[in-house]
Amino acid sequence: MSWRGYAHKFGDDINTDYIISGKHKFKTLDMNELAKHVMEDIDPNFYQKIKPGDFIVAGKNFGCGSSREQAPRALLAAGIRGVLALSFARIFFRNAINCGLLVLECNTSPIQNGDEMEIDLLVGKIYDHTQGVQIEARPLPQVMIDILQEGGLVNYFKKYGSFRGV
C-alpha cells in the first residue's frame, strides 16, 4: 500500500483542540462540517490549503490533549491522508488508526512544507521526492496494520468480532 501527497508542516505539541476545537465538535457528527474548521485556531485558512491525499508533517507529541475521535475523523474528511510526526500522543495515535488515518512516527526534520511525499505502509518507508530523501518509519504493531488495512476499527471488528494476533 503506498500513497502520494503534499506535506503541510506544523510544529510540536499540536493538540486535539487545535485539530478540531470543542466549540465545533460538540455540535454535530457531520465530519464534512467539522472538516472546514480543522486547525483553524492556529491556521485559519488551513482547510482551503488541503488537496485530497495530502499529509500533515509535525514535530513531537502530535495530537496531545483531549480524547476526541473527531480530531482524526475531521482530518480525514478534510482530505488529509495521514500524519507523519516525530512522536504522537497515545490516544490520538490509537484513534487515528481506528479511523483509518495513517500515522507514522519518523524523523520529520528533513521534510519541508509543500514537499511531495510518498508513504509505503507495509515496508514502513517514507520518501520525500522533493528533497530526494528516504526516511524509515517506526514499525507499527501487527494489530494496528491489520486495522488500517481494513480501513479502521469499525470494519475490522465487523469482520473479525475480536482482536487477532495480539
Added chain:
Amino acid sequence: MGKTMSEKIFERKVNHAVQPGDLVIAPIDCAMGQDGTTPLAIKSFLDMNAQSVFDHHKIFFVIDHNAPSPMESVSRLHDEMRSFAQKFGISLFDVGQGVCHELMVAKGLVVPGDLVVGADSHTCTYGALGAFATGIGSTELAVAMISGKLWFKVPETIRINLHGTLQEGVFAKDVILFIASQLKADGANYKAIEFHGPVIDRLEMDERFTISNMAVEMGAKAGLMVPDDKTFSWVKKRSKRDFESVFPDPNARYCEVVDLDCSFLTPQVALPHRVDTVKSVEELDEIPIQEAFIGTCTNGRIRDLEVATRILSGRKVHPHVRLIVAPASREIFLHALQMGWVEEIVQAGGVFVTPGCGPCVGTHQGIPGDGWNVISTANRNFKGRMGNASAFIYLASPATVAASAIEGKITDPRKYLR
C-alpha cells in the same frame, strides 16, 4: 524482578505474567462515555451492526460537557444518548448531576485494582484510587461496550516521589503544575506514572484526584497512587463491590524515578497556551484578568470550594472580573449550599453555573472575549480551549483563582490564608 501497579493489574486481568511493551487483550471492569464522545461511539456501535452490550451494569454515560444544551443540534445528540441508554439499560447521569470523573469516583463505580476505560482523556483521574484508568476514543468505547475487552500495550512506569511538606497556601494543583513543568507535555507519553511520597500520603482524596487527573497533561496513559486507609475509607463509604488492591513491589522496575522536594514550592501558574510553561506566582508581572473560573474535574470538589470561600468570604470580586463557579457534582453543590459557601461566594459577586464541565471546553457558560485573560482551575489552557482563540488562559489552584478574582489581577493567595 518486581512489578509495578500497572503490570500487576494487567497480569491479574489476563492471568499470565506481563512485561512492559507486551500487547494484551484484557477484560475491563467498566467503561464511561460523556456527551462529547458517546454520540460518536453510538454511531460506531450501529455501524458495527452490534445488537447488545456486554454488561449494562458496567457502562456509564454522563451528560456534562455541554449541559444544559445550548442549541438544538446538541439536544438531539443528548437525546440519542438517552434513547440508547434506555434501550440497553445503561446508567446515564443527566444534566446537572456533575462531571463524569467526579461521578465515577464519588458514586463508587471505580474501586482499587480496576481496569477502567473512558472516552475522555481525564479518565486517568481514577488512578488516585489505585485503579488503572485510561482515556480512549469513541470507536474503542463502542468495542468495549460490545465485547467488554480492549487491546492494551502494557506501559513502562515513571515513579515520582514527592518529598517534603506543602506550605500554607500551596495545594495539590500547585504540585501537579510543578510536575508538568518538570516532565513537560510529552514527558510521560505511552507510560504510566506512579505518584508516591509523604506529600501524597498527607493529601485527602479530593486533592489526590487533582494530581492523577493531570497525568495526561504529560501524555501519561494512567496516573496511579498506592491505596491506603484514606482510599479504603473513600471506597467503602461509596461502593458495595468487593475489591483486591494492588501494591507495587519494593523492587519494581521503573523506567525513570523522579524525586521532587515540595517543601519550597510556592503557588504555581501555568501560562498561555501550554500546561507545562509554569511560573511561581511571585515571579509574574502584573497580569490583569477579566474572567476567573473555579470548577472542572481537576478542581471543582468540596475542598476546592471550601478554600475559595475562605478567601472570598466578606470580600468582593473585582468589578472588572466575571467569577464563574461550577461545582463538580450535584452533591458537592448541595454540600456547598448547606455550608453557606454558595451564599458567601454569590454575595462576593461570583456566579454559579450548572454542576458539570462549565466553560472549560469552550462550548458555553463563560466564553471569554477577545484579548481577555482568564485564570482557571481547569487542566488545559490551549489557545481556543474556552471557545475564543484570542483569549489567554492561566491555570492555577482554586485559592490563587479566588484571590485573583478579588484583586482583578493574578494574585498570590497566601496573604488571604494566613
